[in-house]
Amino acid sequence: MSQASARDHQPSPVVVRQAIEWMMRLNNHAASPRMRQRCEQWRVAHPDHECAWQRVVAMNADLHSRFQALPAGGAVFDALENSAQRLGRRQALKLLSGVLVVGASAYLARDVLPWQQWSADFSTGVGERRGIVLTDGTRLRLNTDTAVDQDFSPTQRLIRLNKGEILVRCGADAQSATSRPLLVSCRHGVFEGQSARFVVRQESDHTRLSVTEGSVLIRSPGEGSVTVQAGQSYSVNGQRVERIPQLDMDPGAWADGLIVTRNMRLGDFLAEVSRYRHGYLGCTQDIADLRLSGVFRLEDTDKLLAMLPQTLPVQLKYRTRWWVTLQRNA
Template sequence: MNHASANEHRQPSPAVVRQAIEWMLRLNGQEENSRLHRRFEHWLAAHPDHQCAWQRVQSLNTDLNSRFQALPAGGAAFEALEHSAQRLGRRQALKLLSGLLVLGSGAYLARDLTPWQQWNADFATGIGQHRGFVLADGTRLRLNTDTAVNQDFNANQRLITLKRGELLVICGAQGPGPLLVSCKHGLFEGAFGRFVVRQEADSTRLSVTEGRVLIHLPDAPAITVDSGQSYSVNGRRAALLPELDMDPGAWADGLIVTRNMRLDDFLAEVSRYRRGYLGCEQAIAGLRLSGVFRLEDTDKLLAILPQTLPVRLNYRTRWWVTLQRTA
């Protein structure tokens, strides 16, 4: 049994979770402290529960960024926690974060053991998964990584609610009412065709790849979105987006297809499909790349980057990867 499958059947104790949180706070901003990283790697290798706890704490970054709109992406959640530690003292900051993780250890830390989506949504995927479903009217859904969806079909309506993540909809036959996709930022109506809805913290992106979709917002006329167009919707208004630097629906085929995309944006996209931290030095964040990348193994995907860009991969642990400029 490999480490990943073994960890799926572990639930670390609250004491071990606290140790992992403490290591997270210590390591933040200490990229060049090799002695500290050697001590951390020794702790990580000492027991399988340490690895499991570290994996769970790493995944908190994604959860915090989706819950708290004020926190930017890419590890900044823990930067904010570190700032809290400086103001409150490390023990108090540790206590606050431990309360978030440990008090709900049966639910939060074990969400990979018994995923919350199983009891909180009609259809769901975990991190790195994508799955397809066919609804009663023939509508087809494709769920991207870490996505949760509910459906409410009755004699009067066909409603799909995106609770979290990203959804590809291929409209089926006409039903008793319009096919509606609801998210926290707006309501979309698809009569026919194919479209992608991606919900993020402060906005939702709608991309129509075939057909036509209507955007409904409060106190505003419906907006028609044609094939090839993408809109950003924030609950108050919808803005037409320029051409995207990434194919919005390629993930349904297990791909990331980029067009002159910034490296830091690319890594943020890849990080959605794996656990832990993935980032790069600010000096190389603006490097651009175009190409087709397979999502089935993100480590193999990352190994391609040094072949096309002046970068090297630095694996501090299995779940902490940074890219640095080559000398």
């Protein structure tokens, strides 16, 4: 497909994202002939692939030139707005993240996708959720801002949680007569499930495991092995494994697009909602300890926030669409 026809054609957002991911992989594996060959195979597999590739290459060059001339961080948003008219806001933001990663700038560091997600086998952006069925039949759900790798061998099935949160539904090994264990590894430990449904959420200083069906074995360097039964949650930090007596939020409701709270602090609730949107979301200190219970839908976080003044003595203050603060009613 010629470059002119590539500009006229509109590839799907999914294909555009694939093209961006290939560009990021090539930047990370510049000396790998195998990676370049795989990219070439992807480009020729369908005309839309080459079309998306041409657009991403052109956009990357355009953004590079823009960043070189930027006098201040605020101008980044102007470049993003102009680029979004061609790729769409989500795709432009992801492409912007790639340019930043390869050295243009550190602007918007909180909101851009880190390099882990471009190189991961499976990933999601901020506010995105994704379902995957692995080759052995295991069902995997990725929550917002998550990166996962898989490593299946003749002796084990391994899922690496690099960042974020996943829900795993695993059963008998459909590919091996030896019944390979399913392992989920993260920064703080390893979890083994045979026939179970469980949620693994990795934070900076600990990882939380919540089992909703079956049982899961925790392998911790500090405390050996601990079996977690359905209905139980544990915190693992690499040295200690501790039972969490009660959660103030349903640990797996996000898989259905919900936040389900039980007497949750408003400050903690806003921290949870902020995982699904770009920018700053917070509240003044005098209302952070207000409590709320309910079911909230994640598909539109602005609508979700608009519900809070109906049940709590608070009001929303939007400085921009990316900077929202809750404060007490006057």
